[in-house]
Amino acid sequence: MTLTAPFDNTYARLPAAFYTRLDPKPVKAPQLLVYNEALGDILGLSAASEEAQAAVFSGVSVPEGASPLAQLYAGHQFGSFNPQLGDGRALLLGEVVGTDGIRRDIQLKGSGPTPYSRMGDGRAWLGPVLREYVVSEAMHALGIPTTRALAATLTGEDIIRETVLPGAVLTRVAQSHLRVGTFQVFAHRGQRAELKQLTDYAIERHYPEADGPMGLLREVCKAQADLVAAWMSVGFIHGVMNTDNCTISGETIDYGPCAFIDDYHSDTVFSSIDQTGRYAYSNQPRIIVWNMAQLATSLLQQYDDPQSMVAAATEIVHAMPAQIEAAWLKRFGAKLGLANPTPEDAAMVERLLALMQEEGADFTNTFDALARGEARDQFLDRDAFDLWAKDWRARVADEDTAQALMQQASPRIIPRNHRIEEMIAAAVAGDYAPFERLMQALADPFNTDDAELMRAPTKEQRVPATFCGT
Structure with missing residues (x-):
């Protein structure tokens, strides 16, 4: 029974300057590891045999109506501009309009080399594929905008990295794969017609009420401000907030060296390639503003007189810090049981975070315990916590729904780094039980009531650095 999908490929109807058409490179022995049936139903995918699913999600078989292509983009990577990047190990199969009316891309990651591979093999190994599957689906369950995982497939081929590893392909779903870098490549090349066409396409697809390039900029800034505040509220560190990893749709994308904070510290960095802390936890609000400034610079290039629009673009980007602060306060206010937090409440949040940092309190468990009236046990200096809690209790005394709000805002579990590493090691050895338990x-x-997975890592279990995995 073959796999079919209701493809309607608008991006493939754009001019050839936006992509390179090519089919995925077939693999030796595809084996389906996991299929997200609920997501498949939303996408309108047909029921199919496991063999047929494995063939499509590994790139062996291209379904009818698909139009595989590798997208072109540029990007700032750790602040340095690379004028041409593009999908070096991914192919957009096509787009579908789901049963919920939302248009989404279906993309294969690890599907083989493309013209943008830059000497890479275009493949992925099992570890990063399962990491992205777990973390992206966890982010979705947390209510944070994100790309999603539709399937993970073994290829039956070995991948050479530092050692020999099992190859795999991830099938990723997104409302689109348009990035800041997609605009940057045409702006850098001076291709104004293509830049204008891309702008019109992005507006029609994502923000149909937006009024021209500056309207698009305003909407993307709002979406990204909300997204970063959501990350902060669950202790998430993206790790590679390059402009090519910054979506126009406002979805989290590319789960390479990402991680969630255990012991809270505002300057936590996990990414092994972030040597300066550019993308540290506390720096994410500043970086997203910087990224939006790069989008603004690119969008301006389509005007006959770009200088005439600089003031408008500057005003939009300069409004972002206040937008982020407001979104951050709303998120963290809810974690304290405050439905309508005021600017004065920000100091209360900051006092708690400072106390957590002084004691190395676990981020997730502290807020979960606070929601359940048990936070005092998270601190060694209980007098200091009691002093903070006295003011907090006075503030929430009139909040009838405080506890319910807190429990809705503070997850009991996040995909902890050491559990992901344990899961990957088990999967490489052929044991998928830890993966299934995590999911x-x-x-x-x-x-959730899985106490073991909720528990913070011991000193010996901590994983201090994460790796891109490419």
């Missing part, structure tokens, strides 16, 4: 617990992060 089950993370599917309901506000209500």
